[in-house]
Amino acid sequence: MSRRFVSQLGPQETVDQVFRVSDKQLRPNRNGQLYLQVELADRTGSVGARMWNANESVFSSFENGDYVRVEGSTQLFQGAIQMILTRLTKVAAHEVDEDEFQPLTSAEIDRLVGRLTEMLRGMENLSLRNLTECFLMDEEFIAKFTRAPAGLKNHHAYLGGLLQHTVTIMEVVARVAPCYPELNRDLLLTGAFLHDMGKIDELSYDRGFAYSDEGQLIGHLVMAIGLLEKKVAEAEKLAGEPIDAETVLRLKHMLISHHNEYEFGSPKLPMTLEAVALAFLDNLDAKLASFSQQLRDDPNVDSHWTAYNANLQRKLFKGGAAEE
Known part of the structure; x- marks a missing residue:
């Protein structure tokens, strides 16, 4: 199966592939149950991901900067693509093509x-x-x-x-x-x-x-x-x-x-x-x-405008390209 890069992902897609992981956190939800929060990246960008009902064993099985194979699906959350994971396993660096994970x-x-x-x-x-x-x-x-x-x-x-x-x-x-x-x-x-x-x-x-x-x-x-x-x-x-x-x-x-x-x-x-x-x-x-980057990574594929970016304090106008 050919790779789909982060920039190509849309909502409601099934995902089973390798990403580089960062910003890992094990956090409690409102009910006190733990979930895993990570950032997954390839050469085209990054996407936030969560795994519900996670535990310390999963959290400690990899480190920031490792490559991981994930299974799950995508969804829209507050105007951005988010991934919900059902499985995550560490992958050795020699098993991946690093050019798929480096923009340059x-x-x-x-x-x-x-x-x-x-x-x-x-x-x-x-x-x-x-x-x-x-x-x-x-x-x-x-x-x-x-x-x-x-x-x-x-x-x-x-x-x-x-x-x-x-x-x-x-x-x-x-x-x-x-x-x-x-x-x-x-x-x-x-x-x-x-x-x-x-x-x-x-x-x-x-x-x-x-x-x-x-x-x-x-x-x-x-x-x-x-x-x-x-x-x-x-x-x-x-x-x-x-x-x-x-x-x-x-x-x-x-x-x-x-x-x-x-x-x-x-x-x-x-x-x-x-x-x-x-x-x-x-x-x-x-x-x-x-x-x-905001224009390139924006999930609003059907809109002339990007989602609001808090860091930039604005939306950006994409024009009519979305209709072409």
């Missing part, structure tokens, strides 16, 4: 890394080129950078999501910068590359996605400063001369201000042209990714 294939990751490298090595500023080369030569950094998600839920929340988010912003920088000659293109490109790099350690993503202890206590904005200072020292040692102090200061400012608002965690508001540009381009890519 290994070939797509390689292409993104190639494009990232091409843009950074094409910069005219020698100091910034040397600095970014120190990151590219760091095998541990690149391994994490190409695997990490960009977030837990809001946008690019999948393995390789940080890389895709970063390269997309850099592509926009390459197109926007020539329209604004007052912008320092290479500085903005470097800032786009480094702006979220703290997430490689802020998040844990080996088995499911969560915040690391360091991520909870410090956060990726501050963590990025430490990574930058380390690589600045390496680049200066290799080049035998210091990087311009103001250039480093401007980069640091871009890293800590790119959330654009105090309420979103930025300790400083953007106060340079490049910092302002980065903050808006970052937000643009995050918002478009979130909106696109």
Whole structure:
């Protein structure tokens, strides 16, 4: 039987296939009986699932990040597809095709890394080129950078999501910068590359996605400063001369201000042209990714409108495509 991906599931369907599991919880209902609540995912998205009359034995038979075969059926609940499970068993990782569970294939990751490298090595500023080369030569950094998600839920929340988010912003920088000659293109490109790099350690993503202890206590904005200072020292040692102090200061400012608002965690508001540009381009890519996912995953197949999304605080208009 051919696989039906999460994005293809509709209500009242029988399901018997493998998913990657996360967010497992064993909870009591109003009558005190236990039920299992999990999130099931493949490369196209995720769906919430429940198993009634569950027990500790079922709950402890798998961990977040495992692959599980589930049997059950789908239903609509509060405007979204939900799965009701009758059976759940753990499946060994070597028994599945992991490309069915990763939005980005290994070939797509390689292409993104190639494009990232091409843009950074094409910069005219020698100091910034040397600095970014120190990151590219760091095998541990690149391994994490190409695997990490960009977030837990809001946008690019999948393995390789940080890389895709970063390269997309850099592509926009390459197109926007020539329209604004007052912008320092290479500085903005470097800032786009480094702006979220703290997430490689802020998040844990080996088995499911969560915040690391360091991520909870410090956060990726501050963590990025430490990574930058380390690589600045390496680049200066290799080049035998210091990087311009103001250039480093401007980069640091871009890293800590790119959330654009105090309420979103930025300790400083953007106060340079490049910092302002980065903050808006970052937000643009995050918002478009979130909106696109809402449109793609919406269960209201017969409506011109998506279901209301509490995070986005709105419905989205799909137009007349539902009638075609």
